[in-house]
Amino acid sequence: MPPTRNESVPLRIVFAGTPEFSVPCLEACRASGVEVVAVYTQPDRPAGRGRKLTPSPVKQAALTAGIPVEQPETLKSPEARATLEAYRPDLMVVVAYGLILSRKVLAIPSRGCWNVHASLLPRWRGAAPIQRAILAGDTQTGVDLMQMEAGLDTGPVLLERRTPITRDDTGGSLHDRLSLLGADVLAEGLRRTLAGETLHATPQAEHGVVYAHKLEKTEARLDFSRAAIALERQVRAFDPWPVAEGDVAGENVRIWAAQAIDQHHNAAPGKVIAAQRDGIDIACGEGMLRITALQRAGGKRIAAADYLNARPELRSAR
Structure with missing residues (x-):
């Protein structure tokens, strides 16, 4: 049974979240002085090779x-x-919970519902804002603390934190940084609310709305007829999931790290132009993609130099 109300506690919170991204926000709630009376999370799901039912990180x-x-x-x-x-x-x-909240649910808490969302709204509403920002070549992203309403990520913004997206960022590194920024902005919102302040809710702009659709494994395939910079972003965005893949001289491999080289060539897209210890250069529609870390079927992630030890014939590619 739910606990009886403790009137001495200034704010009773129900936290709803599921993946690892949400855990720092849960910890921020616990450290803020509020009472977390319950945690809502997705049902246990099969995971791992044994497909054993596994509780979510938030649970x-x-x-x-x-x-x-x-x-x-x-x-x-x-x-x-x-x-x-x-x-x-x-x-x-609510932080990456995974269930849609109806108007009836949103109306239950006396102060409504807050959401921590990993983008600068209204850009990248939806399921995969972190990876979509990298894919699009955005140079900046952040987290918004939003007052929830019935639409998909349409509510007014209460607080915001920004961070640059660098050429070194992957889906994984940006995920981790935004997770901590989310906890930071949530902690500030709770602190100011507990101090008696009413946070100003800024309506989202009507222009600039972009949706971050859920990632699909089919998106991981690299098309070397595209520009090298677009493929570099694809590799970075899909690390650690679903991981980019492509053909290297007839072998399909997973591509973990690569960089675009702005160099003119006359080779057909997909041809290996050069191969050396620091990378394997693949001709693209514009420029070259230098693959620096990859994975063979059934193998583990290795550096390009180790891959070339197994395929020394590529060193003579021209």
């Missing part, structure tokens, strides 16, 4: 902290809403 963190965990398949039923209502939340904090 594991909640259990370690001794916080009650709820894992409904949906929040649409009257029973699920009744359970949430019984916790009597002042605020619901």
